[in-house]
Amino acid sequence: xxxxxxxxxxxxxxxxxxxxxxxxxxxxxxxxxxxxxxxxxxxxxxxxxxxxxxxxxxxxxxxxxxxxxxxxxxxxxxxxxxxxxxxxxxxxxxxxxxxxxxxxxxxxxxxxxxxxxxxxxxxxxxxxxxxxxxxxxxxxxxxxxxxxxxxxxxxxxxxxxxxxxxxxxxxxxxxxxxxxxxxxxxxxxxxxxxxxxxxxxxxxxxxxxxxxxxxxxxxxxxxxxxxxxxxxxxxxxxxxxxxxxxxxxxxxxxxxxxxxxxxxxxxxxxxxxxxxxxxxxxxxxxxxxxxxxxxxxxxxxxxxxxxxxxxxxxxxxxxxxxxxxxxxxxxxxxxxxxxxxxxxxxxxxxxxxxxxxxxxxxxxxxxxxxxxxxxxxxxxxxxxxxxxxxxxxxxxx
Amino acid sequence: xxxxxxxxxxxxxxxxxxxxxxxxxxxxxxxxxxxxxxxxxxxxxxxxxxxxxxxxxxxxxxxxxxxxxxxxxxxxxxxxxxxxxxxxxxxxxxxxxxxxxxxxxxxxxxxxxxxxxxxxxxxxxxxxxxxxxxxxxxxxxxxxxxxxxxxxxxxxxxxxxxxxxxxxxxxxxxxxxxxxxxxxxxxxxxxxxxxxxxxxxxxxxxxxxxxxxxxxxxxxxxxxxxxxxxxxxxxxxxxxxxxxxxxxxxxxxxxxxxxxxxxxxxxxxxxxxxxxxxxxxxxxxxxxxxxxxxxxxxxxxxxxxxxxxxxxxxxxxxxxxxxxxxxxxxxxxxxxxxxxxxxxxxxxxxxxxxxxxxxxxxxxxxxxxxxxxxxxxxxxxxxxxxxxxxxxxxxxx
Numbered sequence: 001x002x003x004x005x006x007x008x009x010x011x012x013x014x015x016x017x018x019x020x021x022x023x024x025x026x027x028x029x030x031x032x033x034x035x036x037x038x039x040x041x042x043x044x045x046x047x048x049x050x051x052x053x054x055x056x057x058x059x060x061x062x063x064x065x066x067x068x069x070x071x072x073x074x075x076x077x078x079x080x081x082x083x084x085x086x087x088x089x090x091x092x093x094x095x096x097x098x099x100x101x102x103x104x105x106x107x108x109x110x111x112x113x114x115x116x117x118x119x120x121x122x123x124x125x126x127x128x129x130x131x132x133x134x135x136x137x138x139x140x141x142x143x144x145x146x147x148x149x150x151x152x153x154x155x156x157x158x159x160x161x162x163x164x165x166x167x168x169x170x171x172x173x174x175x176x177x178x179x180x181x182x183x184x185x186x187x188x189x190x191x192x193x194x195x196x197x198x199x200x201x202x203x204x205x206x207x208x209x210x211x212x213x214x215x216x217x218x219x220x221x222x223x224x225x226x227x228x229x230x231x232x233x234x235x236x237x238x239x240x241x242x243x244x245x246x247x248x249x250x251x252x253x254x255x256x257x258x259x260x261x262x263x264x265x266x267x268x269x270x271x272x273x274x275x276x277x278x279x280x281x282x283x284x285x286x287x288x289x290x291x292x293x294x295x296x297x298x299x300x301x302x303x304x305x306x307x308x309x310x311x312x313x314x315x316x317x318x319x320x321x322x323x324x325x326x327x328x329x330x331x332x333x334x335x336x337x338x339x340x341x342x343x344x345x346x347x348x349x350x351x352x353x354x355x356x357x358x359x360x361x362x363x364x365x366x367x368x369x370x371x372x373x374x375x376x377x378x379x380x381x382x383x384x385x386x387x388x389x390x391x392x393x394x395x396x397x
Numbered sequence: 398x399x400x401x402x403x404x405x406x407x408x409x410x411x412x413x414x415x416x417x418x419x420x421x422x423x424x425x426x427x428x429x430x431x432x433x434x435x436x437x438x439x440x441x442x443x444x445x446x447x448x449x450x451x452x453x454x455x456x457x458x459x460x461x462x463x464x465x466x467x468x469x470x471x472x473x474x475x476x477x478x479x480x481x482x483x484x485x486x487x488x489x490x491x492x493x494x495x496x497x498x499x500x501x502x503x504x505x506x507x508x509x510x511x512x513x514x515x516x517x518x519x520x521x522x523x524x525x526x527x528x529x530x531x532x533x534x535x536x537x538x539x540x541x542x543x544x545x546x547x548x549x550x551x552x553x554x555x556x557x558x559x560x561x562x563x564x565x566x567x568x569x570x571x572x573x574x575x576x577x578x579x580x581x582x583x584x585x586x587x588x589x590x591x592x593x594x595x596x597x598x599x600x601x602x603x604x605x606x607x608x609x610x611x612x613x614x615x616x617x618x619x620x621x622x623x624x625x626x627x628x629x630x631x632x633x634x635x636x637x638x639x640x641x642x643x644x645x646x647x648x649x650x651x652x653x654x655x656x657x658x659x660x661x662x663x664x665x666x667x668x669x670x671x672x673x674x675x676x677x678x679x680x681x682x683x684x685x686x687x688x689x690x691x692x693x694x695x696x697x698x699x700x701x702x703x704x705x706x707x708x709x710x711x712x713x714x715x716x717x718x719x720x721x722x723x724x725x726x727x728x729x730x731x732x733x734x735x736x737x738x739x740x741x742x743x744x745x746x747x748x749x750x751x752x753x754x755x756x757x758x759x760x761x762x763x764x765x766x767x768x769x770x771x772x773x774x775x776x777x778x779x780x781x782x783x784x785x786x787x788x789x790x791x792x793x794x
Contacts, residue, residue, distance in 0.1 A: 153620045158575060159568035169563040171556035178555060183708055209713045216709035217718070223550045224623050311580055312613035316606045321614070 009065070009078065009108055017047040017060050024104055024113065026058050027051050043067050043076070043252075048118060056116050058103065063110035063252070077172045080252040081110035086167065087251035088112070090229065094146040098139055099248055117247050120240035127236060127273045127285075128350055137288040139246035140239070140266055141295025148259055149303040151229035154310050154322070161256075165226050170255040173232065174222075177253065181336050182219035185344040186212050194343040197361045201368050202343050214375045218332045226256035234262040235269040235337075235348075259326040264333030266292065269348065271334065272341055274391060275367050276350040282391070290384040297323055328378045331387070335374030342367045369394035406462070406475060406505055414444040414457050421501050421510065423455050424448050440464050440473065440649075445515065453513050455500065460507035460649070474569045477649040478507035483564065484648035485509070487626065491543040495536055496645055514644050517637035524633060524670045524682075525747055534685040536643035537636070537663055538692025545656055546700040548626035551707050551719070562623055567652040570629065571619075574650065578733050579616035582741040583609050591740040594758045598765050599740050611772050615729045623653035631659040632666040632734075632745075656723040661730030663689065666745065668731065669738055671788060672764050673747040679788070687781040694720055725775050728784070732771030739764045766791035 012020070014035040021027060021035075031051040039046035044064060050057030063081035067074040085105040092099055104113040126133060149155040151164060184191045188206055205211065231238070232253025240247040267289050274285035304319050312318055341348045342364045351367065354360045373390050374381070381387055409417070411432040418424060418432075428448040436443035441461060447454030460478035464471045482502040489496055497512040523530060546552040548561060581588045585603055602608065628635070629650025637644040664686050671682035701716050709715055738745045739761045748764065751757045770787050771778070778784055 153617070158620055159572055162566050162568040162571065166563050166566040169559050171559040174559065175556055187708065212709060212712045213714050213718075216707075216712050216715050219709065220550070220719075223555055226621050226623050310613075311584065312609060312616065315609045315613050317610050318613050321610070322617075 009110060011064065012045060012047065012060065012062050012109075012111070014047065018049060020060065020111075020113070021049050021058060026103060026113070048116065050116070055119065057118075059100070059114050059116050061112045061114065078110040080170070080173055081105075081112060082107050083168060083170050083173070083254050084250065084252040085112040087229070087231070087254035088114070090151075090164075091143075091147055091248070091251070094150050095143050095248075098143045098246055117240045117249070120242045120245055120247060122237055123239040123241040123246075124236035124269070124273070124349060126241060127270075128276075128353060130281075132284045133241040133243070133246070135244060136239070136241055136246055137291035138295055140234075140248075141292045142299055143246075143248055144263055144266075144292070145296045145299030145303065147231070148228040148262070149300055149307075151256070152227055152259065154308055154313065155303060157309055164229060165256045168229060168255050170232075170253065173253045174255055177232070178219065178223065180345050181340045182215060182222060185336075185340040186215055191345040192343055193345060193347065195357075195361060195364070197357075198343060198364055198368070201365055205339070205343075205368065205372070208372070211372055211375060214332070214378075215336060218329070218336060218375070221258045221329060222261065222333075225258040227259040228256065229254060230257045231262050232257065234265045236266075236273070237269075237348075258329050258333075259322070260329030260331075261333050263292070263296065263326065264330035265337050267330060268334035268337035268341070269350075271338055271370065271391065272348050272367060273350045275338075275363050275370065276354055279392075279395065286384070286388050286391075289387070293327070293384060328381075331374050331381050332378040335371045335376075335378070338367050338371035338374065342371070365397075366395055369397065406507060408461065409442060409444065409457065409459050409506075409508070411444065415446060417457065417508075417510070418446050418455060423500060423510070445513065447513070452516065454515075456497070456511050456513050458509045458511065462507075475507040477567070477570055478502075478509060479504050480565060480567050480570070480651050481647065481649040482509040484626070484628070484651035485511070487548075488540075488544055488645070488648070491547050492540050492645075495540045495643060514637045514646070517639045517642055517644060519634055520636040520638040520643075521633035521666070521670070521746060523638060524667075525673075525750060527678075529681045530638040530643070531640060533636070533638055533643055534688035535692055537631075537645075538689045539696055540643075540645055541660055541663075541689070542693045542696030542700065544628070545625040545659070546697055546704075548653070549624055549656065551705055551710065552700060554706055561626060562653045565626060565652050567629075567650065570650045571652055574629065575616065575620065577742050578737045579612060579619060582733075582737040583612055588742040589740055590742060590744065592754075592758060592761070594754075595740060595761055595765070598762055602736070602740075602765065602769070605769070608769055608772060611729065611775075612733060615726070615733060615772070618655045618726060619658065619730075622655040624656040625653065626651060627654045628659050629654070631662045633663075633670070634666075634745075655726050655730075656719070657726030657728075658730050660689070660693065660723065661727035662734050664727060665731035665734035665738070666747075668735055668767065668788065669745050669764060670747045672735075672760050672767065673751055676789075676792065683781070683785050683788075686784070690724070690781060725778075728771050728778050729775040732768045732773075732775070735764050735768035735771065739768070762794070763792055766794065 014037060018033050018035045027033060033049055033051055035047055035049045037045060038048045045062045047060040048057060063078050065078055067076045085102055088099050088102050100115040100117055102112060102114045123133060123136060153161055186205060194202055231248060231251045232255055233250060238248060238250045240249060270285045270289050274282040301319060304313055342351060351363055354363055370391060373394055411434060415430050415432045424430060430446055430448055432444055432446045434442060435445045442459045444457040445454060460475050462475055464473050482499055485496050485499050497514055499509060499511045501510040520530060520533060550558055583602060591599055628645060628648045629652055630647060635645060635647045637646060667682045667686050671679040698716060701710055739748060748760055751760055767788060770791055
């Protein structure tokens with residue numbers, strides 16, 4: 001792997017992508033290569049290159065210098081490609097089986113060449129189809145515990161951590177979250193997008209001062225609390241999965257933020273899938289949420305005890321306090337994520353894909369009620385059982 | 398002002414310091430210059446250069462690549478000189494009359510050339526002599542409100558703030574605070590320094606698990622909560638004062654930390670002076686503490702309303718919440734500072750300079766009791782009246 005500073009940025013084409021793959025000797029000589037651009041063209045180009053007759057190829061991902069959103073171009077720093085490849089390389093030290101292998105990066109071209117994961121399925125798509133991915137929560141709980149612990153002041157010498165904080169300063173991508181998750185959905189701002197049937201529910205949110213006060217506090221934590229290196233966008237669309245494997249991709253939003261944020265985003269997206277289903281079909285999602293938290297706390301506790309670097313780690317109650325804070329924040333962040341995925345700019349297929357408008361509206365109203373309760377009651381929700389009961393009680397108004 | 402990258406670091410002498418002053422044309426041609434090194438030789442060289450017959454000259458401050466502490470050399474990054482000059486230049490934008498003017502900086506030589514403030518007195522020394530510095534709290538309250546507000550997400554666009562966070566990452570100097578303020582005094586560590594008469598009091602602190610739990614939480618805030626650009630070492634020895642002027646110096650510990658930290662350090666050092674005095678002589682210190690907080694909240698509130706950039710700033714209760722958090726943290730940080738200045742590595746002349754051993758011990762025991770109460774009760778101390786009563790009730794065991 002090498003980082004070249006000599007090239008000039010220009011978008012790859014299918015043929016220049018193949019030329020790069022050949023130059024990097026990622027295929028045997030003489031193989032016939034096939035290349036397809038499979039990205040959505042929104043933020044990045046994604047080239048899938050395979051050799052004729054072979055299943056597994058490589059992926060070349062290249063950041064574009066803008067994002068196509070709300071009908072216009074939004075300039076976005078190419079540095080996010082560097083952030084993404086650095087985050088993948090960093091995660092590979094602690095959870096090598098849970099992230100794609102990186103073969104090559106080029107900072108100027110904003111390129112990451114990595115493992116082809118096309119034998120797996122995006123978790124969101126699979127969950128929508130009713131797949132359960134039995135190891136998903138075991139893997140994500142482990143991913144969260146290790147990536148968060150080893151980059152926090154609990155597991156990393158504070159001076160070293162500060163240099164990483166510096167390296168992962170990520171203003172452009174954080175701004176997207178600050179606006180689209182924590183701000184716009186709670187105000188009458190034109191990035192929001194929702195069905196006319198939801199107008200009354202949405203206006204209730206905009207007028208709800210106590211709710212907005214709680215969201216303001218959560219936003220402040222996101223803005224200021226540099227606990228650990230986050231993935232920053234850990235929804236079920238950032239996870240490839242199968243019956244046996246799980247790979248976390250796309251950490252371009254990585255930065256040092258609050259311990260509970262990734263956990264909250266992941267839980268929220270499982271809840272959004274749960275809400276999209278009939279009540280009797282939700283159990284696998286609850287099981288995943290419960291197990292994610294159990295695996296996370298067990299692994300985090302073990303690391304705290306055996307590899308902790310903080311002198312105060314043995315003080316009575318400190319570990320429990322840190323976990324409780326993370327849980328409370330995660331529930332609050334989950335509430336924000338549930339709301340913004342329902343009425344904000346970026347929706348989820350779990351809800352939008354429901355095949356009946358009346359059921360879409362019901363599910364979205366359910367999501368909005370649930371999101372509000374999570375934000376309001378995050379300090380008293382003290383168990384997964386409790387969380388589950390909020391999903392039930394918010395089913396109807 | 399220019400930053401040269403071409404020089405090689407070497408410590409200045411009195412004659413090379415004068416040569417630099419001449420090269421920079423800071424004195425009229427033909428003037429006879431006098432130079433004296435007036436630093437304590439611990440962390441920095443400080444050259445005071447004056448022209449014959451003139452009162453006011455210039456100061457050349459140069460960082461040394463080590464700190465002489467606990468009898469040995471502790472390597473320290475020269476980058477702190479850059480941090481210091483950047484922090485001074487930054488503060489000059491918002492509180493130009495409350496910091497020394499910077500004339501020149503050289504990053505490689507770790508030099509800041511600045512205004513001579515020798516017509517003023519270090520506030521700690523003056524307070525020990527019984528001076529009151531009538532404008533001290535008015536000025537420091539204003540300094541705190543402006544420097545903190547304009548560098549926080551409340552007053553600065555978050556993307557711009559993040560670039561400043563990156564610029565002011567300060568691992569070496571933060572580590573000194575993490576160790577000497579938040580850790581060492583609460584454990585049996587050999588950097589601590591206290592009279593044998595205090596052994597029992599100190600051992601009580603080391604064994605006090607609930608107290609240590611609270612200190613752990615405060616340390617965690619210091620480690621993670623990047624609210625605003627702090628001075629980082631705002632004790633009364635970092636302030637020059639007179640009847641009419643106040644100048645904050647030495648911001649080499651500057652970094653983005655919790656809103657309450659500078660406030661807490663300043664309050665703590667006023668409390669340490671109060672504790673060193675007979676009960677009937679403490680009023681001027683209480684008045685300063687009260688006025689610092691009043692001026693700070695009034696100015697911060699005005700900035701919040703008129704110049705706030707956070708969309709949530711008008712949400713009911715948010716400003717009060719932000720101020721309450723800052724106050725609570727400030728009280729806790731003040732408690733840590735009071736304790737560490739009594740039994741840690743770096744003492745204060747307010748206590749050590751008392752001219753009778755028995756009274757020293759009594760005052761230090763008072764300081765330890767007070768420090769513990771501030772840490773424990775920071776969530777319930779809700780007024781300066783309340784704080785004053787803790788100073789009284791901890792006078793005797």
